[in-house]
Structure formats: C-alpha cells, structure tokens
Amino acid sequence: MAIQLQDIGKAVLETEYAVRGRIVARAQELERQGREIIYCNIGNPQALEQRPLTYLRQVLALCQYPDLIDRGADLFPPDVRETARRVLEGTRYGLGAYSDSTGVRFVREAVAAFIRERDGIEADADAIYLTDGASKGVQAALRILISGPHDGIMIPIPQYPLYSATITLYEGKQVGYYLDEGHAWKLSLSMLEESLQEARRYGVRVKAICVLNPGNPTGSVLDRDNIRMLIQFAKSHDLAILADEVYQENIYLKGDRFVSFAKVMVESGEAGVSLFSFHSCSKGYLGECGQRGGYMEVRNIPPDVVAQITKLQSVSLCANLTGQVATYCMVRPPRPGEPSYARFVEERDRILGELRARAALLAEGLNRVPGIQCNVVAGAMYAFPRIALPAGRSDEQYCLDLLEQTGICVVPGSGFGQIPGTAHFRTTILPPTRQIEAVVERLAAFHASYR
C-alpha cells in the first residue's frame, strides 16, 4: 500500500516538538531564498561561532585514527596522546565496534568518578548508561515509567518540549506544574501540590516529576532548599524524579552554584525515591551537540528494573562511540600540571565568560523594550521573555512575523507551555556579542511596530 495520513497512530500525530517546528521550516525556506537568518531557536552553540575545545577534538582525532598517536607525535601534546591510548585500551576495540549496551565500562567508571568528585557521594559505574545525547536517556526513563494511558508525568510549565513530545508519543498524561514567573521562575510547593491533586482527581496515576536545573527555557537555578523540598514532595507522593542537569556548567550569577539532585538525596539519606539524572556533551562549555554524547545515572531502582532498562537499550545496540569518548573527555578534562591544562582552562573560561556576558546583555536589552519583560538569565542558554501582544494575536503569529520582518528565528512560548492569557518566546543567548546587540535592536523596533 501507499501509506496515508489516516493510517498513522494518534500518539504520533499528536506529538509536537516546537523547537524544530513550522517556524524553523519557514526560516530555512527564507535562508534558501538568500535571507540572512539568525537562528535563536535552538541551543546549538557551534552553529553560532562557538569553537570546539581543542583537547576534546585532538583526543577524538587520535581515537579515530590511532596511527597518528605515533606518526603525528609532534602535532599533539603528550597528555592528549596518553589519553587517546588510555581510551583506546579502555574501549578494547576502538571506535568502530559496538560497546556494551550500557556503554564502554571504562567511560562509565570515569563518569562515576566524576560524580563522586563533584558531589562527594558514592557512585556506581553499573548505574550509568551512556546515551546518544541526554535526549535518549530521558526517553529511556519515560519509556520505563509510562506503563499505560493513566500514567502521568509531572512537567514544569514552561518546559523543554522533549518531555511533552515523549510523554505524548508514549501515550502517557502530561501533568503540568507552573513555575512562578513573578519569582524568577522558582518552584512553589503549593503549585506542585495543586497540579498533582488535580491530576489525581481526573484519575491520573502520577508516577514521576521532571525537573530541569538549570531551567530550560527559564534560565533559573535551583538551590539546595528547592531541591530538598522537591525530593520531599516526590517522597510524600510516591513519585520518581527525572533531573535534567545538562546545563550544570552554565551558571552565571555570583554566589549561585550547581547542586545535583543525587547529592541532596544522598546527603539527606533518602533511599526510597527513584532518581534518573541526565547530563550531556551538547551544552556546558563543550557545546558538542553533533557528537551526541551524554549519560543517565539511576539511583534507588531495583536490579530487576535496571535489567529492563538495559534490555531496552540493547535493542538499539549502543550509543555512538565517538559520543561516548566525548563524554569521557567531559568528565575527565585535563588536570593542573598536564600539558593541555592551560589551553583547556583558557578556552573553557572564554566560552563561559562570553555566555555569562551574553546572558546579561540579552536580558537587559530585552527589558529595555516597552512591552517585553524578562527574568534574569541565571543559568542554561535561553531567555524566555514575556511579551505584551495586541488582542487576538498569538505568540506563534508574533514569532512568524518577527522572522519574516527581521530574520530572527525564535520559538513561541506555546511550544513550552505558559499560563493561559500570557505570551512569551524563547531565544538562545548564543549569538556572538555583536549579533546579540543587533537582535535586541531589531526586536525592539519590531515590537514597537507590532503593538
């Protein structure tokens, strides 16, 4: 037969992923016609002039072509060559063989060591899954958690649409909880309780709560008290936690620091709440989106359930080995005293410094535009400003018009969720500084004329 649209399942049809939806398609069309487009729709740093870290790329080049370790000896620092040798030995067969379904053990051990060092807690290499980016880890966790159409997953509003898309595709129920825009998008216990109780009234069996820290699209950063409150909430209502921590290196305000859910959970002696944590090579200072590297760590999950997760991973064989090695380099960067250390620190700090400057520049610039209001971007890579719209206009229409008139491609708030009656858009903070200024100027002019 020739398949027709009516043959497609409801879950597939209803799945939506705004970050790459209609507006982006239109932007690409305009670009093919010769228009200059500034892509602020997606956190894709290297498409916006961010340079890869030399150390990481040198290690990957040597692992791809091991002859270079000796033949190109004068082109690579000794610690890079040493690392490549160690990685190749750790993978046993190099980058061209399938690894274990959970990923190369050597890399998983390095991830466990990273967690131990970061958090001062125990970590187990057998509780680590190496994944093609964090997205695949999130999908694996949701696949295990959603067992039928009455199962609900709490997601923040606004949220990153990977969550809503995957829950829809797996035929579970989205249970939204609002973040408090008036208080820097913070979590509020009363809003959590309210949304949970409402879902239960409708017969939804709520099984887990997803938290993004730092937040996407909100840019907020949770402190230890927020996290403790959330763990208590999960415990008292029998929920698992999905902690999306892919922006853990992207924290911009003095005094803020990243605190992991795993750390707070272990320190408070909580062993009754299942936790899935996610990290990625795509964000932070690496920005290696195309390598598709990342990991999921699981805690407080019984072995027979872990075996089910591993079984599902095995159907797709394994995550790509280059991404696995990129993950190794992320969790085991050069150390003081090693030849690559100085260059690594310089590159890392330059990238993070630029992101910090752009986060401030963008939020401040947006707040100068009458009719646009933007919280401080404390973390991650996005601003999610609120916009005042003329009656009858949607934020989707606003973003389309913005694109047509200015070439700036952003994503409407409706793709992330927002309080009914409000309108927002998400923009990345990633364009180079000179472009950020142009973005703000063009936005201001557009917004003034739009009202």
Place this chain on the structure above:
Amino acid sequence: MAIQLQDIGKAVLETEYAVRGRIVARAQELERQGREIIYCNIGNPQALEQRPLTYLRQVLALCQYPDLIDRGADLFPPDVRETARRVLEGTRYGLGAYSDSTGVRFVREAVAAFIRERDGIEADADAIYLTDGASKGVQAALRILISGPHDGIMIPIPQYPLYSATITLYEGKQVGYYLDEGHAWKLSLSMLEESLQEARRYGVRVKAICVLNPGNPTGSVLDRDNIRMLIQFAKSHDLAILADEVYQENIYLKGDRFVSFAKVMVESGEAGVSLFSFHSCSKGYLGECGQRGGYMEVRNIPPDVVAQITKLQSVSLCANLTGQVATYCMVRPPRPGEPSYARFVEERDRILGELRARAALLAEGLNRVPGIQCNVVAGAMYAFPRIALPAGRSDEQYCLDLLEQTGICVVPGSGFGQIPGTAHFRTTILPPTRQIEAVVERLAAFHASYR
C-alpha cells in the same frame, strides 16, 4: 517512589532481544572470571580483529580536528584532505553542531547519488533520513506504521530480533512468515499468503512486510524474481515494504548480485507500494558498528506522512555527525585515479575475500558434524545451522552448555524464530580464520558429547 517491576508496562516487559540476552550476560561473567570467550553472537567485525578502512578513519580524524588538514599535510593523502574540506563545508559547522533532523543535506545528496549510480534510477535527497545505524531507521518506520494493537507487521521466521522487539514495544502484532530452510531459506508465495490469511482471520490489520536481503540470520540472497514476487504480493494485499539491505556488500557466491527493492520497484513502474529501505555503516566491508551511521530511504509515501516521520526524528534532534560523515564515506568511496584508491581497494577486497572464505569454511565445517545441517552462507555475516537435540533439550540450554564447555558464544534459534520442533543457533562468520577452525572443532566435539 522507588519504581518496582510491577510498575513497568507490559510492552516493555515482553520485549525480547536475544542477541544481547541471558547467554551474552553469562559470557561476560565468564570472561571476567578469566575464561577466553569467542563472541559469535553479534555482527561486530572490529571486535574480532577486522581493521577499519584507512580512508574512512583519516577523513573522520581530519573532520574532528580540522587544524590537521594543513598542519598534518604530510600525513594524509591529498584526496583525504580534499574530502575532509568538502565534508566540513557541506556540514557548514563541522561535527559539533546539530544538523537538520533528517541529516546533513550534503550527505543526503551523496546518498541519493549513490542510489542513482547503484540502481540506475532516480533518487531524492529529501527522501533520505540519516540515522544512528539502520536500527533507528527501522524503528522510525515501524513507529509510523503501527497505529494500534490490531496493526500487524509481517516478519520472516527466522528474523533479526530488532523487528520482533520493536513491534512488541510499539504494541503491534508480529505476523511471522516462514522461510523455506529446505530451499536455501527462500521466500515462498504460498507461505506468505498463508500467514497473511491466518493473521486476517484473527482480526489483525496487516500493514507491512519486512524483508532482509541478504538475510539475517539465514545468509540467503534474493534474486530479481523473488523481489518482484514480493512487491506484487505487497501490492495485492495493500502492504508497505521494509527492505533491510544492510548486508548489500556481503554477497559471496559467484553469479549472485545484490538487487535493491527500490530498483525493481521503479523498473516495474510500481508507484503504489510504500517502501522503506535501510543501509548501514556497520556491515559490508566497513564494519563500523560503533560509529552508528546509516540511512533510510522512503518511496511512494505522501508528503504529509513524510512530514510526520521528520517530526518524530526532530524530537531526538539528529543522528550523530560522525556517523553521518561515515555514511558519506560509505556512499562516496575513493574513485579510480584518486591517491587513496589503490589502498582502499586493497583493504576492501581483503576484508570481503576473508569473509567469503570464512563463510564457506564455517558452513562446510558445520556440515561435517553429524547432527548439524547448515545451508550455504550466500550473504550477510551469519550461519543458522539446524541442530539435532536429545529429547527434552532446548536450543537455549544447548547454547548455554556450549558456552560453559567451549567458551563459544552463539545465540539460540528461538531468539530468531523457527518452525516448532526444530532447533538452530546463529553464529557469525566473523572470527579470524584460525579461530573459525577452532570453533568448528570445539563445536564438533561438544555436539558429539551432547547427543
């Protein structure tokens, strides 16, 4: 909560993937205890001493670390440096940025050119999806096809368990059709008709048929008449076709050649049957399993359905860029007159020659063992011999005992499907020649003692 096994959905629990199941877990356990294990369970050539192609790895190294294109000029042939430049320009942002959800257009165009040249037919870059290995393409196609629990997908018996696992996970119905072991595992129209009619009697809405050519685990190769018959069958019963053609370079018998479903379909003017075709960097002479590169080509699928496929791909952002570039190198290898050509041909032909020799050696060796019967291995990377077992013994027990006594790890026929009352196992033909001989000897001794 701490998740419990009873919280997990039925579809997840019922999903099975024998190639990495219980026996492999036991093999790894034995290996950790110091036993030498010969892994014949999975088509993972580079874990069994196959060397990667120099050309491919050189291009990947330069793409990872573009500084080398100039700085390492004396270490790389000029055409490799030229290819790396072309690829980097084609990707626009190198390997570290997300590409389009369907993959880098430059690579998709190269894939379309490859299909045009291979088959002498038209091909469209916009009908190509670059995927993390072929597995992800197969899953994408099945996700689109299975819309509810009454939807059935025809799969061969024996089949590669990616198909059965994915159909179970997506809650569709497996509709098995037997391959004819007595006739070199060929397709038989009457067996196809019979299994289709039986499924329909049970109320199953059969939507597609999966064909593996060359066959996994059977090693059979379809000719043009088989393929034409299958397309007619699909047409007359309103089925889509999934053509798994990942072993298209692995054809060993004189006179046999690979014929694609796309070619036969276009040549017979058939535009009413939807076709999904799959190819991969993991097999053939590349054997680059760890790179996770591959593609899916779709034909006779209306644009609104294609848009649904693209939307689902976008939720996971894109396939890994290294795998995409590996796919480029697969479809656009060095050409006569280019500096890398001679070495490429020598490496390719050596690998294919060795595989051909091992395929013959293994099948002949197995056939010399009383109680084991093996068809000719005409293609792919496996033998699927039939074994006579003592009453009351299963092939799973046989494979476990074989592993314990000899260190040889193979997969029981029950993981692939077989006619009730028969028993088989699947072994790869990949071990180096000296090991193949040892495998056959140990198997013969084990089998004699087992009866």
